[in-house]
Amino acid sequence: MASATLLLAVVYAAFISLGLPDGALGVAWPAMRADLGLPLEALGLVTVLLTLGSALSGFASGRVLARLGTPKVVLLSGLATGLSLLGFALAPSYAIIVLLALPLGFGAGSVDAGLNHYAAERWSSRHMNWLHASWGLGATLGPLAVTMAIALGSSWRSGYFIISGAQLALALVFLLTLGLWDKAPAHRVAHEEGPARAGTDTKKLALLLAPLGYALYAGVEVGIGAWAASVLRDGRGYTPGVAGGIAAAYYAAISIGRVISGLIADRVGNRRMVRAGIFVAGFGLALFAFDLGPFGALAGIVLIGFGYAPIYPCLMHETPRRFDPATTRKVVGRQVASAYLGGMLLPPLIGLVAGRLGLWAVAPMAGLYLALLALDLWLLDRLTPP
DSSP, X not given: OHHHHHHHHHHHHHHHHHHTTTTHHHHHHHHHHHHHTOOGGGHHHHHHHHHHHHHHHHHHHHHHHHHHOHHHHHHHHHHHHHHHHHHHHHOOSHHHHHHHHHHHHHHHHHHHHXXXXXXXXXXXXXXXXXXXXXXXXXXXXXXHHHHHHHHTTOOHHHHHHHHHHHHHHHHHHHHHTHHHHTTSOOOSOOOSOSGGGSSSHHHHHHHHHHHHHHHHHHHHHHHHHHHHXXXXXXXXXXXXXXXXXXXXXXXXXXXXXXHHHHHHHHHHOHHHHHHHHHHHHHHHHHHHHSOOHHHHHHHHHHHHHHHHTTHHHHHHHHXXXXXXXXXXXXXXXXXXXXXXXXXXXXXXXXXXXXXXXOGGGHHHHHHHHHHHHHHHHHHHHHHSOO
């Protein structure tokens, strides 16, 4: 019992660590580019390489997990991530940061897929939601570390030293607890019979729909996060403080929503949680689409965040219940990779449409993605009955 509790605590810490680098680069970039003498758009190449590395490692994770096992993959990925972040802190030039972006992405994508697969097979939906809420805590602490380092008169490098130190310390914890990982038994959740577990066309379609859902999910999550402040400030004339505060409430709502979702997910069930989340997010998008004043915009953003909160973790937790164990390893990696790609490709499309039609088009475009997500998951549920 003590070893199981220790391992669960390690995995919670791992999810916090997974979120640490995610928002740090955007916060550090103004200081980084001033320090290294770079143009504003130089961030684009680094971001693309990070995303591609994460997506490629996610797609490959099924085969790697089958060969090495989750404990070793998580250890090696954590080490690669920590060393890459340390390289960021020490980088004398932009070229070094570009070179390190790909291994940083590889490490992040592998540990993301490995931890999600491991948690989905071993713990309840409650813990899956809380683990992803822990990621949100990390995604808050990482930018905060960089911000505090700069505000206290140090540099962006100090912030990256802190984050890399946390990652390397966690890699040491992974090494010391390596023997515990295989002792945690998987729940008997994957079934050997049923249309999604047989070698049929139905299975092939389900294998496409599951990752596609994550791409569409990320299109809305990242799209709203990227464009909400612009809609409020440039489209509706809100002050920067009001627009920024409302936009910041979005990710806070997702994190708080996952804590709340964890309290009821086991009783309600993954599929019902996802359906309810899509409905609430859709209602929030409808509120946000109309200019109902700052409080209306805040209510819409918060409802989108609350609605979106259970979708990623509950879908991930449901994966072993849709597919056999060998297929689950592959699907989890593909879902993680598709989320990275969807978050990179779909939000710019929202911007392209908004650039032609006006910022009012952001909410309808996000609504279109959400409707396609609902259709995708409806088909997936029919192909993979409980």
